[in-house]
Amino acid sequence: MKAFTQLKSYEGRGSLEGWMTRIATNTCLNMVRASKRRPELTASDLSAEQSEWLGQNLANLAGETHRSTENKLVAADLADRLLEGLSPEDRLAVTLIDGEGASVKEVAHTTGWSESKVKVRAFRARKRLREAMEKLLKYHKTAA
């Protein structure tokens, strides 16, 4: 709707799709920025399903993981919890690159950031996610 109401400001210099994507991205980023960042997820915050998912997938990392709809929902919920610990910009970078398979160049075009900024954000996001996951796995293994 923001794009729709601001349609008059579209100067036609770039593609309409790109212009709308930029508006959507910035609007979503502002919304996420407005919400408070959650503290780091700890093992005690995990639900029984999430702990089970971690155990199953850790055991099956080398092999084919059984992915039922329920498992996907548990994983998506766990991802939300972990991603909430990141800044909105880092979250966007890692979701687009690692989740959607977008290139650094595409993310730079979508967000208006420089390519090096995209790389730095993705790097920071991966590092934080990995470290948070390492902590969860450590607790999980201890509990098991």
Place this chain on the structure above:
Amino acid sequence: MTEAQTKIMEYQHITEILDNTPPASLSEQDRETIRAHVSECTPCRQAYEAAQLSELIVKERSAEAIGPSPFFQTRVLAAWREQQEAGRMNAFGRLWKSAGALVASLALTTAALAALSFTVPQATQISSETNPAVESMVLDGAESDEQLTEEQMLSAMYVDDEGSR
């Protein structure tokens, strides 16, 4: 030697590679190098496991992402057309209003002019007709005693008295 192998030699561990490289862009050769390293390095094995699980949940999150409904585009375009139509109607309404005001003012002016054309000649006629009457009344009045003022009457009496002497 691949980039992954170079980095392992440089940093001694694989965490830099894991954090710097999107997992999907790691070649099979890179993965082999990483697997060979993590079989001997416990901290790197834990980091690799965590990185793999992180990648998995981010992908699952993206797969679960909610997309627009199939009729989203139709609805947006319809809403856009409605707004354009409303804008056109508004423009027409504004034009109609201003034209209406112009027509109304013209009608008022015409009515005023018509009223003037009926009333003004009569007034001219009346004035031209009444003026001689007024003049004659004044003249007549000057001659009759009834129309004389007290002062005129007194001066007339004195004149009469002097005449009789």
